[in-house]
Amino acid sequence: MCTLEKRGNLFILTFTGEDQHRFNPNVIGSLLSLLSQVKAEATRGSALITQAQGKFFSNGFDLDWAQAAGSEQGAAERLRQMVDLFKPVIAALLSLPMPTVAAITGHAAAGGFVLALSHDYLIMRKDRGVLYMSEVDIALTIPDYFNALFREKIGDASVRRDFLLRGLKMKGDEAEKRGVVEAAYGGEAEVRQASVRLAENLGRRKWHGEVYAEIRKGLYPQLSAILGLTHKAY
Amino acid sequence: MCTLEKRGNLFILTLTGEDQHRFNPDLISSLLDLLSQVKAQATCGSVLITQAQGKFFSYGFDLDWAKAAGSERGAAKRLQHMADLFKPVIATLLSLPMPTIAAITGHAVAAGFTLALSHDYLIMRKDRGILWMPEVDIAVTLPDYINALFKEKIGDASVRRDLFLRGLKMKGDEAEKRGVVKAAYDGEAEVREASVCLAENLGKRKWNGEVYAEIRKGLYPQLSAILGLSHKVY
Numbered sequence: 001m002c003t004l005e006k007r008g009n010l011f012i013l014t015f016t017g018e019d020q021h022r023f024n025p026n027v028i029g030s031l032l033s034l035l036s037q038v039k040a041e042a043t044r045g046s047a048l049i050t051q052a053q054g055k056f057f058s059n060g061f062d063l064d065w066a067q068a069a070g071s072e073q074g075a076a077e078r079l080r081q082m083v084d085l086f087k088p089v090i091a092a093l094l095s096l097p098m099p100t101v102a103a104i105t106g107h108a109a110a111g112g113f114v115l116a117l118s119h120d121y122l123i124m125r126k127d128r129g130v131l132y133m134s135e136v137d138i139a140l141t142i143p144d145y146f147n148a149l150f151r152e153k154i155g156d157a158s159v160r161r162d163f164l165l166r167g168l169k170m171k172g173d174e175a176e177k178r179g180v181v182e183a184a185y186g187g188e189a190e191v192r193q194a195s196v197r198l199a200e201n202l203g204r205r206k207w208h209g210e211v212y213a214e215i216r217k218g219l220y221p222q223l224s225a226i227l228g229l230t231h232k233a234y
Numbered sequence: 235m236c237t238l239e240k241r242g243n244l245f246i247l248t249l250t251g252e253d254q255h256r257f258n259p260d261l262i263s264s265l266l267d268l269l270s271q272v273k274a275q276a277t278c279g280s281v282l283i284t285q286a287q288g289k290f291f292s293y294g295f296d297l298d299w300a301k302a303a304g305s306e307r308g309a310a311k312r313l314q315h316m317a318d319l320f321k322p323v324i325a326t327l328l329s330l331p332m333p334t335i336a337a338i339t340g341h342a343v344a345a346g347f348t349l350a351l352s353h354d355y356l357i358m359r360k361d362r363g364i365l366w367m368p369e370v371d372i373a374v375t376l377p378d379y380i381n382a383l384f385k386e387k388i389g390d391a392s393v394r395r396d397l398f399l400r401g402l403k404m405k406g407d408e409a410e411k412r413g414v415v416k417a418a419y420d421g422e423a424e425v426r427e428a429s430v431c432l433a434e435n436l437g438k439r440k441w442n443g444e445v446y447a448e449i450r451k452g453l454y455p456q457l458s459a460i461l462g463l464s465h466k467v468y
Contacts, residue, residue: 099399120395120399152391153391154391155389155390155391155392156389156390179390179391179392182392202400205370205371205401207370207371207373208373211369211370211373211374211375212370212399214375215369215370215375215376215398215399216398216399218375218376218378218381218398219381219385219394219395219398219399221381221385
């Protein structure tokens, strides 16, 4: 499932196990709970790293659980339920009073990619793992907050088109070159080390967490509005 | 303070003196006044260059004047007051009926960077001076119109994140490479010459100033809306 540990100023959120780390209502519930904990324990100098074990960062929503509803309508309802449950997770990340880093050591697809993209900095592997929005390939439309996230986090319209309309599976090299991730490294250990280094550097700035979160919301105004986050306009 | 001169078709607005050219209510008022003069005297082929003497383009709002209020609350009010007074300056630049160039020969920080970014073209020094948004470091949030300006002028979401959430001090080389400025040159004289050269080339196109301004507002619709600028939709 997912665990939270504290290492000095760093909060480390980990998807444990060798599975696809799919988001079903239980996992989403846990995520939300752990992020609330992070928020409650935040101090100046805090930083969050979200990471995962195994070959996957996360492959998105639990479509098996959706299909287990037994009918097409039931499956669609379960999927909608997960989309709705997941929205507060993204809202929590967008308003988290500290810098956030996603350490992507495996595939990040659909909801999994969205989770990663909701962090301030993305670090990825060069040699393994893809970023992928599978929706066009499995004939699912994109929730409004997913769209807003992509629009405001990825400035390059061609990149957005390649992800959403082409179902591009983007490797680390290309992701770094095209500005989707901050940096890509050759190997799992390197990604984790770089993420810790970055998080520590950011933490050393000892930013005021609430102000940091307000500035972040101001950077992504449409997304913040869709997520129902109020923004203290100056 | 600031002066305005006319050189052929060029309007040259200069922040004079060797100080930090901090924006207090007096200077803001002068700026607004001079820009109104520029607008009134505009003809086909007019171009504006905004420049500064000394080591600073501008270091932003006059925080000393704000603190002289004597209390934290008083300082916050004075800062808000300057942000409110400054908004029409940006509105005037956005609706100026001629091309505009910022010749950045020194540090452009906070509201100083905002002023520069409100021009159509930015020319900067490679060897000296930085662009910097220190708000995250001094724990103040950003006015809505500044958020909108950066969002619509700088397409690269990573650049905006680096400027706002990381307090990055960006030198001319990086600013040119990452598309924040049009070009960076070695030395003060080279920047001034390049700005004049660019201004003359733009002026030669003899654009209809009113239409130019309308097209500019259409390029930055959210900013224009926040600035209260009506836009003649086609």
